[in-house]
Structure formats: C-alpha cells, structure tokens
Amino acid sequence: MHRYTYTCPLRWADADAYGHINNALFLQYMEEARTRMFAEVLPTDEEGRRQKAFVVARSIVDYRAPLQYRDEPVDVHVWVVKGAAASFELGYEIRDADQLYAEATTTIVAYNLNTGRPRRLSDDERAFLSRYTKS
Template identity: 75%
Template sequence: MKKYTYALPLRWADADAYGHVNNALFPRYMEEARTRMFQEMLPTDEAGRRQHAFVVSRSVVDYRAPLSYREEPVDVHVRVVSCRGARLELAYEIRDADQLYAEATTLMAAYNLETGRPRRISQAELDFLSRCTES
C-alpha cells in the first residue's frame, strides 16, 4: 500500500447555500481519513493511545475545485511524505476519478499526552508508515 484511501460519505449538512461543501470541512475530511488509517497502527486501549498520540502542528490546504453535495462518497487519499524522529508529514488528495477538489499537507508531531511532551516515533509505527510512503 503506497497510499491509504477512504471513501468519505458527504452529509447534507456539509453543503452551503449554493450546494457546495464548505471549504472549512476539508481539514475534517483529512482528519477522518488519517484517523482511519492510524487505527491499524495505534494501540487499542485508551492509555496506549494517549502515550502514542500524534498532534497536528501545521496544516495547509490548496483548494482546486468546488465540491458539490452528492450521494456518492468522495475519496480522500493519504500518503506519508516523510517520517523521522518525532515528525511526520502527510499529503492528501480529496478527489474522485475525474476531479481533484483539494490537495493538502499536515505536519504532525508524535506526542505523549500523559507527559505533555513530544516523543520519538516507534519502530512499529515507522514500519507501518513505511507502507504508506511515497517512492
């Protein structure tokens, strides 16, 4: 797997008065896809998740085309751009087969919520993330 794809269903409430998905929701779509990708990597217990968290330190979204509300889901592709130390960079595309709606990146820090401090990315996490890394 070189990228993770999540088919995101749109909600009627996501649309503005013009029938377009509000651009403020695109980071939420990215979060949803990223969270689902991380489910396989992160511990299942609450204490483990708190000790092996990732927090967003920067997010940039380039909007390419309006996304109109529709019944069909939109695909959110996630791939790892770089990963080392305590830093993780992810890239996203929000698209369907014919149209790119947005491209984005997030910088994330591996973080221990219990201590309130950054942590190093573990070898198990690096192994998982390497499956989603650009060539």
C-alpha cells in the first residue's frame, strides 16, 4: 500500500491544560495532510476550485493514545481505502515510529460548489487516487 505521509508540526496552542494535544485537533491534522496530498490534483484557479471541490461527508476517529505536546512533529499517514464514482474513503494513522495515537477514516465526496451537487471523479482524479490505493 502506498501512503502519503505529512510530517505535522505540533503547536503549543494545540495542547490542553494537561499538555495533551486536544483530540478535536486530530481532524485538523488530517485535513492538513489531505490538503497537501491533494495539492497536485486540485485546480489552482478559483473557478476550477469551485467546480472540482472535495467535501468531507463523514469522519470517524479512534483515539489510541494521548499525544503529548513536544517540539518534534508527528506523522500523518493517508491512503485510499476504497473509491466509487463520486466519492472515496481515506484511511489515516497519526503516529510516530513506535506509537499510534489515532486511526481514522473520512468519506470524501467530489463536489461542484457552483451547482451545490456531487459530481463524478475525473479520470485524472481517479488516476491520482490509484497511486495511494492498496494494490
């Protein structure tokens, strides 16, 4: 399986009163990784971004261990679990080499913001996603 890995810096403001990274921020870390992964396939012009958007339809996060604030970043691994005509599911791990902090999935829908409706994935998008799909 090919994974995209984003090395995510931790910010002091992400920590709660106990020094743990707030669990809600794990969704933001996943978003940062996903956005960087998709940067290659996302349109750069405003009209293109409106016509070829992706929206999150569902997120499920299983928290495995508390992540303490520290200077070292954490890795966010992303891969494609499955795909359909207008949507796909991404898998995630937020981890270090020796510790898993969270596992998650998100269902992503290809969307046209101009029409307010889902759209089919393009051939280029399917080809891009296939690089991160389990072989």
